[in-house]
Structures are given as structure tokens and as C-alpha cells.
Amino acid sequence: SDISFEYTEEPQRTAIETHHTTSKIQREIDLANALKQQQLALFYQPIVDVKSQAIVGCESLIRWIHPDRGMIPPDEFIGLAEDTGLIVPMGKWIIHEACKARNRFAEHIDNIYVSINLSPIQFESPSLVRDIESAFVSTGVKPNRIYLEITETTLMLDPLNVANILNDLKRLDAVIALDDFGTGYSSFSYLHRFPIDILKIDQSFVFTMQDNSRSKEIVRTLCSLATSLGMRTIAEGIERESDLHLLNSFAADFGQGYFIAKPMPEEDFVNFLKARS
Ligand code: C2E
Ligand code: MG
Ligand code: MG
Numbered sequence: 001s002d003i004s005f006e007y008t009e010e011p012q013r014t015a016i017e018t019h020h021t022t023s024k025i026q027r028e029i030d031l032a033n034a035l036k037q038q039q040l041a042l043f044y045q046p047i048v049d050v051k052s053q054a055i056v057g058c059e060s061l062i063r064w065i066h067p068d069r070g071m072i073p074p075d076e077f078i079g080l081a082e083d084t085g086l087i088v089p090m091g092k093w094i095i096h097e098a099c100k101a102r103n104r105f106a107e108h109i110d111n112i113y114v115s116i117n118l119s120p121i122q123f124e125s126p127s128l129v130r131d132i133e134s135a136f137v138s139t140g141v142k143p144n145r146i147y148l149e150i151t152e153t154t155l156m157l158d159p160l161n162v163a164n165i166l167n168d169l170k171r172l173d174a175v176i177a178l179d180d181f182g183t184g185y186s187s188f189s190y191l192h193r194f195p196i197d198i199l200k201i202d203q204s205f206v207f208t209m210q211d212n213s214r215s216k217e218i219v220r221t222l223c224s225l226a227t228s229l230g231m232r233t234i235a236e237g238i239e240r241e242s243d244l245h246l247l248n249s250f251a252a253d254f255g256q257g258y259f260i261a262k263p264m265p266e267e268d269f270v271n272f273l274k275a276r277s
């Protein structure tokens with residue numbers, strides 16, 4: 001299964017070339033069909049406890065498995081899905097799939113959580129809270145084992161509306177994580193104006209923290225800031241064992257990255273859980 005981890009993260013040449021030669025309208029049609037024809041799949045990347053290295057959760061990451069173009073990474077189609085509004089039904093599908101998968105993963109690790117990325121556009125949909133609630137009810141998933149990842153862009157969009165939605169989601173008992181923290185218009189006011197439980201430290205700081213003393217101090221400071229505010233931290237982009245050790249010395253809570261494992265298809269992830277539990 002090591003081989004499958006390799007190919008999955010390598011964007012295929014052909015996908016990139018076709019991307020430029022196919023018209024936008026054609027790509028929109030293709031993407032709408034992809035949802036109908038079940039060409040979308042969720043991959044899962046393990047998240048570990050930094051101290052014990054035990055698996056505590058995973059992040060669901062979408063892939064488009066195109067019949068001709070092969071594996072297409074999300075950065076190549078999420079924008080299009082957002083422009084066309086397709087992200088709303090697609091997001092609904094993602095939420096359902098991730099909740100169902102969480103129940104399957106819990107057969108191997110009792111308390112495992114699954115993270116779901118939410119697009120800012122989904123917050124413009126009046127049915128977001130209802131859609132999430134209905135996924136919780138119909139799958140019977142434990143809501144506090146679902147982490148909803150939002151970005152600073154979402155918080156800036158329409159702060160009052162977003163605060164209301166996040167409060168509703170907290171009432172459902174979901175967990176809110178702020179993704180890619182430090183890369184947007186990072187404002188500390190976000191951290192007290194919105195009900196945020198988890199700070200995800202962006203990989204750009206983690207990649208460079210061993211060679212760049214500023215990155216290192218940023219990571220250290222974000223870890224202690226989060227702890228002081230009663231939030232937990234997830235460090236992204238752990239590519240070396242020594243990253244884990246450094247993060248442990250900063251008392252980071254959780255971490256994910258290629259050193260632990262790349263995102264993988266559900267079947268491989270289940271095997272990974274079996275091997276590690
Ligand atoms: P993200 O939510 O910040 O996800 C983390 C990205 O970093 C993933 O890329 C993951 O494969 C990659 N990554 C994890 N560890 C490492 C590492 O150690 N080194 C390196 N170089 N990369 C690492 P991916 O899967 O290509 O996703 C890219 C972005 O696409 C995500 O960033 C997220 O913003 C978006 N995305 C992915 N899945 C979804 C989804 O289901 N819904 C929405 N709305 N957006 C999604
Ligand atoms: Mg994320
Ligand atoms: Mg991120």
C-alpha cells in the first residue's frame with residue numbers, strides 16, 4: 001500500500017495539461033457529472049497525538065478520480081466548485097460520507113474523530129446547519145467526533161452570519177477547527193469572537209521551523225497562545241521525526257503530515273488503523 005500513498009499525492013501531468021486546454025464550461029459539466037457518477041472520493045490522513053504518537057483522528061480530503069485524467073487534487077477543482085455553487089451539494093455529500101466513515105473507523109479506534117473541510121461558500125447556504133444536523137442524525141455519528149475545519153476567509157466573509165452558524169454548530173456539539181492559521185489576515189480578534197476549539201498551525205511554519213528561527217518562534221507562540229485560550233492545536237506538515245519532537249517540546253497537542261502518513265483511500269486507512277491499534 002506504500003505505492004498507493006505515492007501515486008495519490010503526485011498530480012498527474014495529463015491532468016494539468018488538460019486543465020488548460022479544456023474550456024471552463026466543459027470543466028463545469030465534467031465536475032457536475034463527477035458528483036453524479038461517483039467519481040469523487042474522500043481520502044483520509046491520520047492525525048496523531050504529538051506526545052504518544054497514537055492516532056486520534058484523521059482529516060478527510062477530497063479527490064476527483066477522473067476516468068481519463070486520473071487523480072485530480074482538490075486545489076484543481078474546489079475553486080470551480082465554489083464558482084458554480086456546486087460546492088454546496090458536493091459539500092453535503094462530503095459531510096455524509098465523512099460521518100459514515102467515522103462510524104466505520106470507530107470499530108478500530110473507539111474515540112477517533114474525522115475532520116471535514118468546509119468552504120466559505122457553504123456558509124452562504126441557508127441550509128448548512130440543517131444539512132450537518134441531518135448527517136449527524138441519519139448516520140448516528142457522535143457530533144463531538146466531527147471536527148469542522150474553517151478558514152480565516154470564512155470568518156471575514158460575513159462575521160455575524162458566520163458567528164451565528166458556528167454557535168448553532170456548537171449547539172449540535174460539533175468541534176470547530178481554524179485551518180491554515182497564520183496564512184490569512186490572521187487576527188487575534190477571531191480567536192475570541194468565534195467559538196473556536198482547535199487551532200491548526202499552517203504547514204508553511206512547520207516545514208521551516210527547524211531552519212528558520214522566526215517560524216520556530218511563531219509555532220511556539222501559537223502553541224502557547226492556543227493553550228492559554230483553552231484551545232487545542234494541530235500542527236500540519238510534519239515531514240520529519242524531528243518535527244514531532246520539537247512540537248512535543250512546544251506542547252502541541254496533535255499533528256499530521258507525510259512523516260506519519262499521506263492521505264490515503266479509505267481501505268488503506270482502515271488497514272493503517274488495524275496495523276497501528
Ligand atoms: P488543507 O485543509 O489545509 O489540507 C492539508 C493539505 O496538506 C492536504 O492537501 C494534505 O494532503 C497536505 N499535506 C498534509 N501533510 C503534508 C505534508 O507533510 N507535506 C505536504 N507537502 N503536504 C501535506 P490536499 O489534500 O491536496 O488538499 C488541499 C486543500 O484542498 C486543503 O487544504 C483544503 O483547503 C482543500 N480541500 C481538500 N478536501 C476538501 C474538501 O473535502 N472540502 C473543501 N471545501 N476543501 C477541501
Ligand atoms: Mg483542512
Ligand atoms: Mg490546512
Ligand code: MG
Binds near residue numbers: 180
Ligand atoms: Mg490549505
